[in-house]
Amino acid sequence: MNPFLLPSPTAVVIAFIELLKSGELLLDIWESSSRVFAGFALSVLIGTPLGLVLALSPRWRWSVDPLLQFLRPIPPIAWIPLTILWFGLGNGPAYSLTMIASFFPVVLNVYFGVSRIDPQHLDVARAFGATAGQRLREVIWPAALPSILTGYRIGFGTAWMAVMAAEMVASHTGLGYLIQVSQNMLRTDRVLVGMVCIGFVGFLFDRAFLKLQEHWVRWA
Amino acid sequence: MILDVQNVSLNYGPLHVLKDISFSLRERERLALVGPSGCGKSTLIGLIAGLRQACAGQILHRGQRVESPSRERVVIFQNHALFPWATALENVEFALRARGRKNVREEALHWLETMGLTPFAETYPKQLSGGMAQRVGLARALAADPDILLLDEPFSSLDVLTRDRLLEEVLPALTALGKTLILVTHSIDEALFVGDRVLCLSPRPGRIERVLETPFDKPRRLIEFKRQSGFLELEARLYSWLRGQEDLREPDSTIYI
Numbered sequence A: 001m002n003p004f005l006l007p008s009p010t011a012v013v014i015a016f017i018e019l020l021k022s023g024e025l026l027l028d029i030w031e032s033s034s035r036v037f038a039g040f041a042l043s044v045l046i047g048t049p050l051g052l053v054l055a056l057s058p059r060w061r062w063s064v065d066p067l068l069q070f071l072r073p074i075p076p077i078a079w080i081p082l083t084i085l086w087f088g089l090g091n092g093p094a095y096s097l098t099m100i101a102s103f104f105p106v107v108l109n110v111y112f113g114v115s116r117i118d119p120q121h122l123d124v125a126r127a128f129g130a131t132a133g134q135r136l137r138e139v140i141w142p143a144a145l146p147s148i149l150t151g152y153r154i155g156f157g158t159a160w161m162a163v164m165a166a167e168m169v170a171s172h173t174g175l176g177y178l179i180q181v182s183q184n185m186l187r188t189d190r191v192l193v194g195m196v197c198i199g200f201v202g203f204l205f206d207r208a209f210l211k212l213q214e215h216w217v218r219w220a
Numbered sequence B: 001m002i003l004d005v006q007n008v009s010l011n012y013g014p015l016h017v018l019k020d021i022s023f024s025l026r027e028r029e030r031l032a033l034v035g036p037s038g039c040g041k042s043t044l045i046g047l048i049a050g051l052r053q054a055c056a057g058q059i060l061h062r063g064q065r066v067e068s069p070s071r072e073r074v075v076i077f078q079n080h081a082l083f084p085w086a087t088a089l090e091n092v093e094f095a096l097r098a099r100g101r102k103n104v105r106e107e108a109l110h111w112l113e114t115m116g117l118t119p120f121a122e123t124y125p126k127q128l129s130g131g132m133a134q135r136v137g138l139a140r141a142l143a144a145d146p147d148i149l150l151l152d153e154p155f156s157s158l159d160v161l162t163r164d165r166l167l168e169e170v171l172p173a174l175t176a177l178g179k180t181l182i183l184v185t186h187s188i189d190e191a192l193f194v195g196d197r198v199l200c201l202s203p204r205p206g207r208i209e210r211v212l213e214t215p216f217d218k219p220r221r222l223i224e225f226k227r228q229s230g231f232l233e234l235e236a237r238l239y240s241w242l243r244g245q246e247d248l249r250e251p252d253s254t255i256y257i
Ligand SMILES: Nc1ncnc2c1ncn2[C@@H]1O[C@H](COP(=O)(O)OP(=O)(O)O)[C@@H](O)[C@H]1O
Pocket: B012, B017, B035, B036, B037, B038, B039, B040, B041, B042, B043, B044
């Protein structure tokens, strides 16, 4: 077969070693990861309280939920043109895309987890005289934690996918950029190296989240 | 009187669940509440706890109108309602912190010990048997130090041997603490064993049909309790009353208003 269409495994391994030695690959992995962490952290910081408020306040649900459901079907890629206009090329579009991509899984799973709490547990907490803060910290939060962590895990995964799209269009570093530029240079072997790394690193992150989840919700 | 239930009625839409319920509780009294399922026992417990509001009438707890839940009236539910994310110890600690206590660990361990749970302190509810979980529920409720304990069929899902052991161990502990309590149960011997009085609730609408005094000694063991003269007769009376209530329910579509 034409090696441009599908290079041999040996060629891919050689390309991998090359990129590793030059330090390019590790830098790209670092760049992509840090962008994902930045956008994801923003999502968690904004999305977690928003999910809580949506679940606990009918008024907020009534006014914010339609907006969320309207924005949700817009794929992260569709935001690229706007984010480039607003932030220019570089990290701006990548941060916003990873944030947009992880925002909905985070908000919706927090919301889901909190609204599904057994009302009897809330009754117990109220009957024992727990303050609102105590109910939030010691009942609502731990009860919803399994869903919340699932939301974080899914959100991180979608952010990882979104950063590739952002880098292919609006950046000069990262695994997404590596794939894009290698395609332009007809280096299919490097494209494959990039794809394998995206898959493998994404897998490692997911495993790490799973371990954290198992550690924090031992009781389930 | 520690608790006064005065002419309390409650409807769910067109369904009259409770109608004109009145009774009082004396200090340290144990009241058993029996009646066929669906007659409104849990609803009544919820009203006393302050988790729901009556449509008419009022409930006074030491002269104060019951309007919201309070740790002075703690409910123990059939399914124990323990927090699954917390160990036995943490469940008890929660009740203590909710009371505003600091440094709750020692005290929580003490309550676990009272219920014979010391080896299970670090165990999560899903790893506990039904009887053990119910003990944790009791320890948690006692840690809240309520004025009145409301027990809504806490022993119904336990096998008879476990239940008897629990009753025999828990009752003396409650007596020692001088707790006033209301116990909802289907079980006639449980009602007679625990209750100083037995309140019989008839269904649709839930009304107090009769109140039985239990003129028995309270030996520690259930089996000795049942050997007393007069026990069988009272048991039979309660049994036939309950059976009669069951028959009333046959035409299931009818709502007695
Ligand atoms: N939230 C509710 N809405 C409507 N009907 C209810 C509700 N809760 C209980 N009921 C009805 O009230 C009646 C009494 O229920 P409950 O107090 O749970 O009975 P018990 O504890 O004696 O078995 C039942 O017929 C039940 O169907």
